[in-house]
Amino acid sequence: MPRTVAAAFLISPIVLSATAVPATAALPDPVRAMLETARANSNPAVFDAVAATARQTNPDDAEEIDAIVAEVQAFRQGSAAKQAEAETLLIREAGPLQRWSGTGEIGAFTASGNSSNTGITGSLSLKREGIDWTHNLRASADYQRDNGRTTRERFFGAYEPRYQIGDNLFAYGLAQYERDRIQGYSGRYALSGGIGVTVVDNASLDLSAKAGPAFRHTDFVAGGTEDALNALVGVDFDWRFADGLTFTQDANLVAAAGGEAVAVIGGRSTSITLASGLDAKVTDRLTTRLAFTVDYDSNPPAGAVGTDTISRFTLVYGF
Numbered sequence: 323m324p325r326t327v328a329a330a331f332l333i334s335p336i337v338l339s340a341t342a343v344p345a346t347a348a349l350p351d352p353v354r355a356m357l358e359t360a361r362a363n364s365n366p367a368v369f370d371a372v373a374a375t376a377r378q379t380n381p382d383d384a385e386e387i388d389a390i391v392a393e394v395q396a397f398r399q400g401s402a403a404k405q406a407e408a409e410t411l412l413i414r415e416a417g418p419l420q421r422w423s424g425t426g427e428i429g430a431f432t433a434s435g436n437s438s439n440t441g442i443t444g445s446l447s448l449k450r451e452g453i454d455w456t457h458n459l460r461a462s463a464d465y466q467r468d469n470g471r472t473t474r475e476r477f478f479g480a481y482e483p484r485y486q487i488g489d490n491l492f493a494y495g496l497a498q499y500e501r502d503r504i505q506g507y508s509g510r511y512a513l514s515g516g517i518g519v520t521v522v523d524n525a526s527l528d529l530s531a532k533a534g535p536a537f538r539h540t541d542f543v544a545g546g547t548e549d550a551l552n553a554l555v556g557v558d559f560d561w562r563f564a565d566g567l568t569f570t571q572d573a574n575l576v577a578a579a580g581g582e583a584v585a586v587i588g589g590r591s592t593s594i595t596l597a598s599g600l601d602a603k604v605t606d607r608l609t610t611r612l613a614f615t616v617d618y619d620s621n622p623p624a625g626a627v628g629t630d631t632i633s634r635f636t637l638v639y640g641f
Contacts, residue, residue: 348386349380349383349386349387350380350383353376353379353380353383353387356372356376357369357372357373357376357387357390359372360372360373361390361394366398369394373387373390373391410453413452413453414453416452421450421451421452422448422449422450423448423449423450423640423641424446424447424448424449424459424640424641425446425447425609425638425639425640425641426444426445426446426638426639426641427443427444427445427446427447427462427611427636427637427638427639428442428443428444428636428637429442429443429444429611429634429635429636429637430442430443430634430635430636431443431464431474431632431633431634431635432632432633433464433474433630433631433632433633434630434631435617435627435629435630435631436504436505436506436626436627436630439466439468439473439474440466441464441465441466441473441474442464442465442466443462443463443464443465443632443634443636444462444463445460445461445462445463445636446459446460446461446462447459447460447461448460454485454486455483455484455485455486456483456484456486457481457482457483457484458480458481458482458483458484459480459481460478460479460480460481460482461477461478461479461480462477462478462479463476463477463478464476464632472503473504474504475501475502475503475504476500476501476502476504476505477499477500477501477502478498478499478500478501479498479499480496480497480498480499481496481497481498482494482495482496482497483495484518489520490519490520490521490523491517491518491519491520492517492518492519492520492532493515493516493517493518494514494515494516494517494518494532494534495514495515496512496513496514496515496536496554497511497512497513498511498512498513498514499511500512503543504626505617505619505622505623505626505630506542506543506544506622506623506624506625506626507540507541507542507543507623508541508542508543509539509540509541510538510539510540510541511538511539511540512536512537512538512539512552512554513536513537513538514534514535514536514537514554515534515535516532516533516534516535516554517532517533517534518530518531518532518533518556519531519532525562526561526562526563527560527561527562528558528559528560528561529557529558529559529560530557530558531555531556531557531558532554532555532556532557533553533554533555533556534553534554535551535552535553535554536551536552536553536554537549537550537551537552538550538552542623543623544623544624544625550591566602566603567600567601567602567603568600568601569598569599569600569601591619591620591621592618592619592620592621593617593618593619593620594616594617594618595615595616595617595618596615596616596618597613597614597615597616598613598614598615599611599612599613599614600612600613601638606640607639607640607641608637608638608639608640609637609638609639609640610635610636610637610638611634611635611636611637611638612633612634612635613632613633613634613635613636614631614632614633614634615631615632615633615634616629616630616631617629617630617631617632
């Protein structure tokens with residue numbers, strides 16, 4: 323073998339060894355173990371914090387750390403998608419009596435206007451949320467007797483389904499019943515339907531408004547009935563301004579629009595209900611509520627005044 327060739331064979335391993343790019347150091351076992359432990363934790367924030375610390379303390383291994391983070395994020399997204407799919411399936415297959423939640427409320431009230439007294443009050447609110455539909459049921463009662471005579475007797479019930487058209491737009495329907503003999507009517511029925519919009523919906527503030535035509539039938543205590551085609555406007559406002567404290571403001575206005583379908587007695591009228599409340603959470607399920615309600619009727623029955631106010635202090639239990 324020529325000397326030059328032999329020399330080349332002898333020198334080449336040394337040259338290759340000297341010019342080869344050194345392999346990137348593997349992620350240290352303690353760091354890898356720390357990431358795996360955080361990965362097994364059910365709280366994603368824990369893993370994210372550990373990964374951020376690992377990047378800062380091991381900048382040379384950032385690429386390998388990023389690969390582990392990407393793998394964890396892909397797993398999270400897949401799990402979230404599967405969970406959402408399972409939840410959607412449960413909602414679609416739920417029976418009509420399933421997936422209801424609500425609150426029960428009981429306490430005392432003091433009233434002024436057509437009656438000045440103190441009594442007991444109670445209410446029940448139920449809600450069922452589906453994929454596109456939401457169903458709301460509400461019922462309440464105020465009652466008091468004094469020396470064998472009923473001095474306060476008001477009953478209220480409403481059913482309101484909603485269909486979500488878009489992210490902020492919904493269609494609503496409303497069937498409502500009221501009975502308040504002290505205010506002058508033994509029964510007042512309303513049917514309405516229209517469009518609503520969610521103006522704000524976040525962790526601290528909810529604001530929505532709705533409007534549509536309404537038909538109202540009233541049976542008066544003194545006799546006679548009244549049918550009217552009206553317009554309904556509603557506003558719902560909830561403000562969670564501090565931990566465990568919520569201010570609520572609900573308003574419903576029914577104003578005569580056009581003529582009356584049938585007018586036996588009475589005439590056009592505008593009724594406004596303003597209900598303000600302050601909720602203070604006691605436990606996860608128990609809340610105290612201080613509420614003030616103003617009921618206004620622009621054309622009350624003979625012998626009745628147009629404005630009633632009710633102050634309530636109640637305990638609310640969620641289920």
